[in-house]
Amino acid sequence: MTAIFNPTGPAPLGPPVPRTPEPAVTPTVTAVGPVGPVLTLPGSPAAALVPVTRDGRAVGAFVLADGRVRYRALPDPDRMLAAAAGAAAVALLTAGVAVVARRRPPAIGTVTMGPGGWVSLRGARVPALRPATPRPWWARLLRAQRLVVRR
Template sequence: MTAIFNPTGLAPVAPVPRQPAPAAPPAPAPPPGPVGPVLELPGTPAAALVPVTHEGRPIGAFVLDRGRVRYRRVVDPDQFVAAAAGAFAVAALTAAVAVVARRRPPAINTVRMGPGGWVSLRGAPAPALTPDRRPWWARLLRARRLVVER
């Protein structure tokens, strides 16, 4: 048995397998456009569907059925939730304003008992001494009658 050694005295190294030549890189796919591929729908009569997108989100589809083309919008759940939240906020604000507006202040402020037993209505508006029967323009001009009323 004969062994062949290389000049360094080590066993020969197995040859490295050849790598196949790299294939040409695939052509980049065209960027997705606003209109997708035509989708054939099963059934009779035949129908076709063409999806429409905006910034990667579906916004609708063209439907070809019985020789007519119709556009159908897709309901966006995010917009639906935002609209519902906005409507709820407006309704809650309106209800809060209605509750606050219906609350009437008390006719008089706190009733207190003063020294000696007299009652104090501090902060109550003074009643009008006599009813004012002048027309609105006379009150606006602060006009008074020349003849004394009885």
């Protein structure tokens, strides 16, 4: 953007040139298009502001100060609102998935008291029975006994 306002390139280094303060002039020409009129700002270092608009909304401004041109973008409130809504949706979705993933069905069903004080475990899964496997060869060789109480 510097080339637009200073086509010869940067100024050569040398002794500083004293600046004469320029009088503040209000523009009389209205700009047509996306770039507004040059606004001179009051102050000891001369500065100018050129607003930039798109679809009737201000999107930024060129600031000319101290021999430099900078573009300052303005935050778009619609984009900020959309980004905040998107972040909130992702956070809610993540929290919902975490809550559903942590939920586990109970190991047994409802525990109720049956007739005579017996505990009823309706819906409990019956443990699988062990298949009747023959004893391993080493247990037969050592005549090992099981450590289960026999009734």
